[in-house]
Amino acid sequence: MNNGTVVRLSDVHKTYRTGEMEVHAVRGVSLEIQRGEFVALMGASGSGKSTLMNILGCLDRPTAGRYVLDESDVSALNRDQLADIRNNKIGFVFQNFNLLPRTSARENVELPLLYGRRGLTNAQLREKADAVLASVGLEGREDHHPSQLSGGQQQRVAIARALINGPEVVLADEPTGNLDSRTSIEIMGIFQQLNERGITIIMVTHEQDIAAYARRNVMMRDGLILNDHSVSQRFDAAAELEKLARSTNES
């Protein structure tokens, strides 16, 4: 595993101004995440975890503080520069999947490549997309549209899309929020496999038993980090699935 610091937040603040009111969503967060970590970012709604996630994902800029991603300072980049960072270094997985409707799984996965300046031919796009889809267990479903796929399968397509550019970090925002418990465990299984392969994952969740699949939990409250600890009793997705199957058989 290739070690090094991928994410370094130093005293990051984010203040929103809505009319007269100033909302301090993030109030001085410092955080380091090493390459190959699997971090769950936790907290109740209003704790600032979503704002922090937007900053980590380069969708938003901090009002104050520094954010160094993969050794480059991204806290003061403009819109287009941030878009390029997102394209090259970040893969997003959303709660509601955010796949393009009436578009095949393959074309959804190709999307980030279309915005990259890589000059790939259509055949190369297709080859890359099919390979990534196969790696998340969707071989043979390349031509299916989102409406023809189950929730779990749609989330796998979204994961494949996040992986296609070989990102430094995969950011998952409540990735199991719209999935049943069995499918949630399957998706966690995929994340654990990806993490075994050395991919850095940051996941926002408010569910304790989902956070337990990560290696490290960061708890937020009122715009600050409340505690930050490694997970002692880590869940293993394969074992949990087996347990679930056994209990279903018994009942």
Next chain:
Amino acid sequence: MRVGSTFNIAFRALRRNKLRSVLTALGIIIGVAAVIAMVGIGNGAKAQVEAQIASLGQNIILVFSGSTTSSGIRTGWGGAGTLKIEDAEAIRREVSGVTAVSEEVVSTTQVAAGNQNWFTRIYGESADYLDIRQWPLADGSPFTPQDVRSANKVCVIGRTTATQIYGNDDPIGQVLRVKNVPFTITGVLTPKGLSAQGVDQDDIVIMPYTSAMKRVAGGTTLRNINVQVGDANQMNAAQKQIIDLLRQRHNIRPGRDDDFTVRSQQEIADAATATTNVMTGLLGAIAGVSLVVGGIGIMNIMLVSVTERTREIGTRMAVGAHGRDILTQFLIEAISLSSVGGVLGIIIGIAAAKTIAITRHWPALISPGSIVIAFLVSAAVGIFFGFYPARKAAALDPIEALRYE
């Protein structure tokens, strides 16, 4: 490659909404088709009117009896019988550059032969008339100057009159009774078809004006005098000489209105062309309105599309699309819709114009220029009406867009 993949993205997006894309393009299709068909028909009508007026003959000056305003009273051309045979003789004798003159009287009456009869127009003319009108005979021979001098009972007839009275028989040498006066038919004219006003020009009997005045119409005055000038450069001079000559002959004092009207063929052609230009412009303008409506349709759909696809736009931005990529995508979508609509509209417009031309016997003239302009206008409509929605899409905040429900 960046531009190439933006095209790729835009076409994928259009393909996802096939029905909507087709319906949106339909507005432009109808607009462009209407413009092409209307302007084609207008130009066809113009060409036909011009051809009709050219068929009056080359370098013609028409002198009408009476004036459009005479002592404050407005009369129609040929309304007052002020032109005499002697006036025509004087023009023939004294105006320089004149190569041919035809005295004209016109009446309508019943003609009959055997057990057939027919209501038609009788034109009394000089022997030069068919040369002036460049109207050859299909068969037989014309009447001669001698026939005119002697007021002989001879005539030539048009194709329609011939068919109505004689059917398939050869009318040459047959006797045609005009107001019970027997006229011998010496020739049949080549068909000319409908005039610009929709009059059948072949429904006609032409005879020496002397015969017409003595034996058919009665009276001693001419409706008009057709004057042909040898050289186009002499037209203005000849026109002025004719006016001076007739004022002198009619004893019109300076300052008083003419009791005749002189028009050159060119003036009539200009007036008719101006009329058809107005018609073409009007048709084109009405059709142009539908093109604008089509453009607004595109804008409407693109705005709906931007709102409906807010999450999609957010997703695209999250995976690395610049604002410019989104702008270009939506602009290409709009331009694709409008220019594909333009091409289809051109095809349908040409087909519609041709169909109208065939079924309504109305000419259609579609110039390559109008096709090019129609295409460019439809593409411009796409840019113009697509820009605002595209800019709106590009300005979206990715976080807001991703959260949009």
